[in-house]
Amino acid sequence: xxxxxxxxxxxxxxxxxxxxxxxxxxxxxxxxxxxxxxxxxxxxxxxxxxxxxxxxxxxxxxxxxxxxxxxxxxxxxxxxxxxxxxxxxxxxxxxxxxxxxxxxxxxxxxxxxxxxxxxxxxxxxxxxxxxxxxxxxxxxxxxxxxxxxxxxxxxxxxxxxxxxxxxxxxxxxxxxxxxxx
Numbered sequence: 692x693x694x695x696x697x698x699x700x701x702x703x704x705x706x707x708x709x710x711x712x713x714x715x716x717x718x719x720x721x722x723x724x725x726x727x728x729x730x731x732x733x734x735x736x737x738x739x740x741x742x743x744x745x746x747x748x749x750x751x752x753x754x755x756x757x758x759x760x761x762x763x764x765x766x767x768x769x770x771x772x773x774x775x776x777x778x779x780x781x782x783x784x785x786x787x788x789x790x791x792x793x794x795x796x797x798x799x800x801x802x803x804x805x806x807x808x809x810x811x812x813x814x815x816x817x818x819x820x821x822x823x824x825x826x827x828x829x830x831x832x833x834x835x836x837x838x839x840x841x842x843x844x845x846x847x848x849x850x851x852x853x854x855x856x857x858x859x860x861x862x863x864x865x866x867x868x869x870x871x872x
Contacts, residue, residue, distance in 0.1 A: 698725035733765045740769050743839035745824040747816030748774045748787035755789030763791045769839040771827075771846060775799060775819040780853050786816055793843075794850050796822040796860040826862040833869035845869060 702714075702721025711717035736744050746762050748755065755763045755772075763772060775786040775798025782788055783799045798819030800812045823846065830842050837845070845868045850858035 698722040701725050729762075729764050732762055733767075736762070736767045736770050737765075741839055742769060743827055743842050744770045745820050745827060746770060746772050747820040748772050748792045750775075750785045750815050750817075751787055752785050753787055755787050755791040763787075769843065771823060771843050773798075773816060773820040773823045774857070775814070775816045776853070776857070776859065780857075780859055782855070782857060783814070785814070786819075793858065794823060794846060794860055795819065795853065795857045822862070823860055826860060826865045829862065830865050830869040833866050834872060837869065837872065841872065845872065 698721045699718070700721075701724050702711075702717040705711040705717045705720055706714065711720060744762075744767070748763075762770065772791050772793045774788060774792040774795040775783045776795045777783050777799040778797065782795065786792075786795070786798065796819040798816050799814045801814065801818040801822075803811050803813055803818075805811055826846060827842050830837060830845050845865055846860070847858060849861050849864035849868045851861045851864075853859040
C-alpha cells in the first residue's frame with residue numbers, strides 16, 4: 692500500500708480541482724484531511740497487530756522527514772517501509788530515503804508481464820514493496836507460527852548492508868532464518 696500525499700499535496704489538489712480557491716483555506720483543509728487519513732491509517736495498522744503492512748516509501752526523491760507521508764508518521768511493529776534500489780543495490784534517484792525506511796529492494800526497471808504476454812519494465816517503490824511482501828509470504832510459508840512483528844524482524848535481520856547504510860532485502864536468507872525461528 693502507498694499513501695504518498697502530503698498535506699501540501701492535498702491542498703494543491705483541492706485548488707487544482709476547483710474545490711478551494713483561497714490558498715490559505717486549501718492549506719488548512721489539506722492539513723485537516725491529511726491528519727484524518729493519518730489517524731485512520733494509524734488506527735488500522737496499530738489495531739491489526741497480526742497483519743504485516745508492507746508499504747512503498749514513495750517516489751518523491753525526498754528524505755522521509757520532508758515527505759510527510761501519513762504512514763511514515765508513526766511507529767508500528769507490524770509495518771515495514773520499503774525503498775527502491777536499482778540493480779546495483781544503490782538507492783534509486785526517485786525513492787524516498789531516511790530513518791523510517793526499513794528495507795530496500797529492487798524497484799528500478801523491474802520486469803513485468805502484462806496481459807497478452809507482453810513484457811514491460813516499470814520502476815517505483817510500488818515495484819519494490821511486492822518483492823518484500825513476497826519474501827514475507829515465504830517466511831510465513833516456511834514457519835506459519837511466526838507473527839507479523841516476527842516476520843518484520845526476520846526481514847530486517849537478514850537484510851544485507853548496502854551503500855550508505857541501506858538494508859537490502861535478501862530473500863534467500865529470510866527463508867533460512869524462518870527455518871530456525
